[in-house]
Structures are given as structure tokens and as C-alpha cells.
Amino acid sequence: QLTQSPSSLSASVGDRVFITCRASQGVNRNLAWYQQKPGKAPNLLIYASSTLQGGVPSRFSGSGSGTDFTLTITDLHPEDSATYYCHHLNGYPRTFGQGTKVEI
């Protein structure tokens, strides 16, 4: 089970925001982060806890291992308004966090 916090946040352009994801049992570094905008499929941002997917802006970063992970967005842009999900890939069944809605 993955628990994200906060469930939503409001921030301003240029801010730095942190989203955390806690796993009920260790998942090593097998954690990914996705961004989803309304009416669209999720988009992979980060995998293996901290590796940026190709084409993703460098203002997105990830960290953590075991049970505690963080997605950081620095220099928040208006287009970062979205819902963010963590997702573990350490065995089966896979699960997603419940999501964090970021409003600008």
C-alpha cells in the first residue's frame, strides 16, 4: 500500500513543492512518479525513485528508498497543475498512491 501526502496543495508560480509517498513495506528503489492532467492518461515522470524519464523537465526530481519517497518540483510552472501519483514496481500486486492534486 502506498500513502501519499498531502492529498492536495496550492502553490504559486516559482515555488518549490514536495509530495511524499510512504510504502507499507519496503520497495527498495522500485518506485515511479506520474503526472496526470484531466482527461489524459498518466505520464511517467520519474522511475527507480530518482531517474528522470526522457523529455521531463529537470525541475522535477525524486528521492528516497525503502518506504519513504519524495517528489520535488522546483520553480513551479503553471503547466505543472495536475495530479501526481506514485507507483511501486517491487513485486505483485503493483499499487498506486491515491494521488496529490497540485493547484497553481
Next chain:
Amino acid sequence: QLQLQQTGVALVRPAETLSLTCALSGGSLSGDDWSWIRQTPEKGLEWIGEISQRGGPYYTPSLSGRVTVVLDTRNSEFSLSLKSVTAADTGVYFCARGLRVEGVTPPRTGQLDVWGQGTIVTV
């Protein structure tokens, strides 16, 4: 460039079977994982199941017994069947590729990097 195209019935009667297909273009089923995910207002994103040519299928426990995921290598597609549906199965269903690459650092261990367009299913 791999693309996934979903097809299937969008309106399903209660107690009947939901059937969706995800067809590949610009790639093959070999080497990677193939997943189904759904999204509902109540549960958010829910991983349904996964299959690959190496193994599986694997299913989420809450749906195990009702769900079947099948690979069709001849037609380069994979499918989802969910039987005995109820209103709780209403949602948006996505197919996705879980990329697998070994010999790189870090290895790709099934991150969902290509998604279908989504199908709104109503029970």
C-alpha cells in the same frame, strides 16, 4: 514509436462481461510487460493486472477470480476481460506498456511509459 490503441464496448450491463483490447503499433509484445489500469473517483488509479511473454498474468487480489488478461502475439495485442461487472466497475480503463531494459543503470523494471488513450466504461 510505440502506440497503444484501445477498443471495446463502453456500455456494459450489470452481471455481464467487460471486454477491452489494446493493439500495438510501432512495436512488439516481446520483452516488456503489458498492463491494465483503471481509474474511478472512489479509488483513483487502480492497477488491474499484467502479463508478459516471460510470465504472468498477475492480478490485483480484489479482482482476482473475475479478471483475465491475455496476450495475442499473432495480432500484437492484449486484452482484458472482467466478468460479473457491477456499477463499482464503472470508470476509465487504460492499457499501458511496462518497459523492461536490463544492462543499464538503473534497469527498467516495468515503469508504465506508454499508455493507451483510455476507455470510459459504464456499467
